[in-house]
Amino acid sequence: DPLLFAFNSKIGACPTCNGLGKIEGVICPQCKGTRYKKEVFSYKINGLSLPELCDLSIDKIKEFIEKLDLKGKEKILAEGLIPEIISRLECLIDLGLSYLTLSRSADTLSAGEAKRVRISAEIGSNLTGVAYILDEPTIGLHPKDNAKLIKVLKSLRDKGNTIIVVEHDEDTILSSDFVVDLGPGGGKKGGEIVFAGPTKELLKCENSETAKALKNKERKKIKSLKRKPKKFLILKGVCKRNLKNIDVLFPLKALTVVVGVSGSGKSTLVCEVLYENLKNLLAKKEIFSEELKEIKGYEDIKRVYLVDHSPIGNTPRSTPSTYISVFTDIRQAFSQTLLAKQRGFKEGRFSFNTPEGQCPYCKGQGYNKIEIKFLPQVYQVCEYCNGKRYNPEVLEIYLRGKNIADILEMDFAEAREFFKNHPLIYKKLDTVCKIGLNYLTLGQPSPTLSGGEAQRIKLAKEFVKSSKGSTLFLLDEPTTGLHINDVEKLVNVLQGLIEKGNTIIVIEHNLELIKYADWIIELGPEGGEKGGEILFQGPIDEFLKVNTPTSEVLKKFLIH
Incomplete structure (x- = not known):
């Protein structure tokens, strides 16, 4: 059976x-x-x-299937199956997933890996006349594998399908047939079509920020501050998963970028071995001896913080302004107004999470959930407060012509201008704007933020409160969802954290960020079992003198 x-x-x-x-x-x-x-x-x-077969990597399974020498009845039964199996395995290999095993649980795949597995399933189906919509398929993909992805997408197009891709990657943009560029800014300043036409015409568009970025020759230069590290955090004998008993040096008070092809062991090294063991050491616990032999040079680190893509809040009551604690200061400012003092309104009255301040009908949600049997849940804007979240008494209090609900509807750029005479509030809002999130509104529900936005909001919070230094920040692909121009804004915040005496370690494929590194660690040479070795660790100048998969791509990027 x-x-x-x-x-x-x-x-x-x-x-x-x-x-x-x-x-x-x-x-x-x-x-x-x-x-x-x-x-x-x-x-x-x-x-x-x-x-046992499923526990092998995809490239080894393909090798196994190709070597099968079946006879008689078995050969007849397998005749139609083997070419189909090989075709589907080749699709996965073409998308840079040769290191995965077929037995691997889907929930352990990264977002980028899961996306590429879905793409391979579609390619193998041989359908035509289908419109495929892909949201940033290059996430988690090494630059050398981008060409493979583009080739696969073009093969789908050539079968008679329509491919629509949301993307910031330069190679993918320039390989397309038609570009739609939205802007000119983000949030309220966006939503217009700046350019729509053949890709070769894009570079002639004067109003397009994307076209300006693509034409900017200054981008193609090393921007590293080339810090000379004096102290190192050293991991000895790391041997978890595919990592092959390696010794790794991370310079303190510098920007280190960990690079390598997909599946080479970057996340295992940084997010699992380094983070979990250092966290244990700082909590005066033992390290996991089966993962590494020892950690040295951590005495100057007081705290380790993993800035990942997990949400900053799971309920609509959480917003970016509450997460970075600026909303507390704004409520304080409202409580200091004359009418608020006369009515005895304290800071808590201006919170939509308290019974005194919230709309009694929607409990501060701004909308009501309507449940209809056998149909999905429907949300309707609250008729009593019109989505403002507050009761009428609170909305009668104005600060320079705006009530608290008006403030929550502002984006961070507008709020920064509004509060420019409130130094504490201005500083927090300005940090969010500097990190490229000026288009978010103060009252936007946290669950609606993308993984990349959530990660940058976490960074902004740390930048605002981190004045002591001695924190080790670990970031996993922080440029996810960032426009070419916004990478520099992110780097400026990272450099600011280093100037405060902190250490930054970033896992990244994006060359726009790699060019700012003080120190580079490359794992490889391939993914899965063929990875897990150190190909290079050292300053960026030395990195450009060696030949590794990432240094080759970086050198080409700098030439062009």
Whole structure:
């Protein structure tokens, strides 16, 4: 029965874990994480059972399938299947995913990997007349693999499909047939079509910020401050997952960029080994000895902070202004107005999360949830407060012609101008604007922010409060969703944190950020089992003298 070889069916699934491979987060003792019942292991082709085959990397599986020498009935049965299997595996390899195993759980894939797996499924389907919409497919992709992705997208186009891509990547933009450029700014200053036409005409457009960035020759230069590090954080004998017993040096009070092809071990090194073990050491706990031998030179670090893509808040009651604590200062300013003092309104009255201040009908949400049986939930703007979130008494208090609801509807750029005479408020708003998020509104619900926006808001909060220094910041692809021009704004904030005595370590593929690095660490040479080695670690000047996958791409970028 074919269902015996499917862990999603009762026939093939391990009876202990029901085909999940884990029980409450612990690997299933019965199937050892393979998800299958033991009978499945009895059926083998060339000495390998299906679970054992799926544990190999995609390129090794392709090699295995190609070497099959089937005879008689088996050959007849496999005739139509083998070319289809090889075709689909080649799609995954072409998209730079050769290092993945087929047994890997989908929830452990990065956003970029998951997106490329979905693309490969579509390519293999041979459909025509389909409109594919892709949102930043180059996220998590090494620049040398961009050409592979573009080739795959063009092959989809040539089959008679329409490909619409939202993208900031220079190569992808210039490889397209038609460009629609929206702007001229972000948020309220955007929403207009600045340019729409053939790609070769884009560079002639005078009003397009994208065209200006693409033509800017100054971009193609090394912008590193070339700090000379005196002290290092040293990791010795790192051997988790595919990392091969490596010794790594991270300079303190400098900008270090960790580069390498997808799957080479960057996130494992920085977000798992370095972060988790250093966090343990700072909390006076033991390091995980099976992952590394020792950590040296951490005495000058007081705190380690991982700035990831996780949301800054999971409810609409959380907003960017509450997260960076500027809304507390704004409420304080309203409580100091004459009418607020006369009525005895304290700072808490100007919060939409308190019963005294919020609209009694929508409880400060600004909308009401309407539940209709058998239909999705519908949200309707509150008729009582018209989405303002507050009760009428609070909305009667004005600060220079604006009430608290008007302030929440401002974007950060407008609010910065409005509060320019309030130094504390201005400083916080200005930091968010400098990091390229001036288009966000103060009252925008946190769950609506993208991963990249959430990451930059976290950075802004740290920049505002971090005056002591001695913090190690770890960032995983912070340029996600950033326009070419905005990368410089992000780097300026990172450099500001370093000037305050902090250390920055960034995992990044974007050459626009790599060119600012003081120190570069490259892992490789490939992904998966073929990765996990140090190809280079040292200053950026030395990096340009060696030949590695990333240095080759960076050198080409600088020449052009």
